[in-house]
Amino acid sequence: MAGSGERSRDELLEEYLKAAVQVTLEAGQIIREALTSEKRVQTKSSAADLVTETDQLVENLIISTLSNKFPSHRFIGEESVAAGEKCILTDDPTWIIDPIDGTCNFVHGTPVVAVSIGLSVKKELELGVIYSCVEEKLYTGRKGHGAFCNGQKLQASTQTDLSKALILTELGSIRDPVAVKMLFNNMERLLKVPAHGIRIVGSAALDLCHVAAGDVDAFYQFGLHCWDMAAAAVIVGEAGGIMIDTAGGPLDLMSRRVVAAGTLEMAYQIVKELQPVAYERDDSTEDTSHSLCK
Ligand SMILES: O=P(O)(O)O[C@H]1[C@H](O)[C@@H](O)[C@H](O)[C@H](O)[C@@H]1O
Ligand SMILES: [Mg+2]
Numbered sequence: 001m002a003g004s005g006e007r008s009r010d011e012l013l014e015e016y017l018k019a020a021v022q023v024t025l026e027a028g029q030i031i032r033e034a035l036t037s038e039k040r041v042q043t044k045s046s047a048a049d050l051v052t053e054t055d056q057l058v059e060n061l062i063i064s065t066l067s068n069k070f071p072s073h074r075f076i077g078e079e080s081v082a083a084g085e086k087c088i089l090t091d092d093p094t095w096i097i098d099p100i101d102g103t104c105n106f107v108h109g110t111p112v113v114a115v116s117i118g119l120s121v122k123k124e125l126e127l128g129v130i131y132s133c134v135e136e137k138l139y140t141g142r143k144g145h146g147a148f149c150n151g152q153k154l155q156a157s158t159q160t161d162l163s164k165a166l167i168l169t170e171l172g173s174i175r176d177p178v179a180v181k182m183l184f185n186n187m188e189r190l191l192k193v194p195a196h197g198i199r200i201v202g203s204a205a206l207d208l209c210h211v212a213a214g215d216v217d218a219f220y221q222f223g224l225h226c227w228d229m230a231a232a233a234v235i236v237g238e239a240g241g242i243m244i245d246t247a248g249g250p251l252d253l254m255s256r257r258v259v260a261a262g263t264l265e266m267a268y269q270i271v272k273e274l275q276p277v278a279y280e281r282d283d284s285t286e287d288t289s290h291s292l293c294k
């Protein structure tokens with residue numbers, strides 16, 4: 001039991017959640033205000049993998065704010081990793097940050113953009129905050145304490161039949177013809193079941209919030225990153241949903257692939273239809289770029 005001077009683990013996690021919410025709302029306002037302004041756009045792993053000065057400014061704001069409050073914490077940020085920082089998860093409290101999820105939407109002024117901040121402690125995802133900046137919908141989840149959208153409790157879908165499912169996915173920023181063909185093949189296989197429909201909104205984090213809210217039945221993707229999934233893994237789990245590997249095993253945060261659904265039965269039916277698209281892991285240190293998608 002913590003002494004009177006020390007805070008309990010529960011109090012610490014509550015403090016972490018509060019700090020994450022505060023900086024997420026601040027970041028969301030910056031993004032909302034910059035949505036229709038002139039942007040300086042650069043590319044990363046492909047001509048469709050975009051980054052703007054707002055992504056970088058927001059990530060710096062989040063990291064500086066949280067590291068000032070919690071100096072012993074570590075950070076995995078999408079744009080810091082793009083600038084060469086390592087994407088390695090240790091036992092230390094680690095914030096896993098996507099400053100703008102939906103940057104391509106942001107560049108085009110499409111109002112489907114989010115900030116995503118997850119926290120891992122001893123390699124366990126403990127809390128997640130995702131803010132849909134234009135809708136002003138704040139999704140939060142803390143392990144063992146439920147998931148909420150603007151304070152309303154979230155409950156994932158109970159649908160177990162793939163032929164009655166509405167599914168979300170993302171094609172990502174890969175433009176290699178073979179990989180694109182494989183991504184479309186997976187969509188075709190699901191439509192042949194036939195699933196009710198497949199939708200693409202351009203933000204994996206918001207896709208996963210829809211799974212947590214129960215207004216779609218499942219999401220899957222090959223090619224997303226740990227910062228797209230970290231916060232959502234807590235929110236989906238706390239809403240009664242499930243996030244697993246595309247091969248059916250437990251979620252592997254660094255694997256660049258995921259199936260999320262309201263029920264395990266739904267997730268397994270999707271796993272059965274999917275053919276793998278191999279991407280280099282987020283935490284990969286070898287040079288495998290010749291054989292894997294980036
Ligand atoms: O780069 P941001 O942070 O916008 O993340 C998106 C990826 O770029 C897409 O490839 C991916 O398909 C998802 O849409 C993901 O949300
Ligand atoms: Mg992202």
Ligand SMILES: [Mg+2]
Nearest residue numbers: 078098100101
């Ligand atoms: Mg991003």
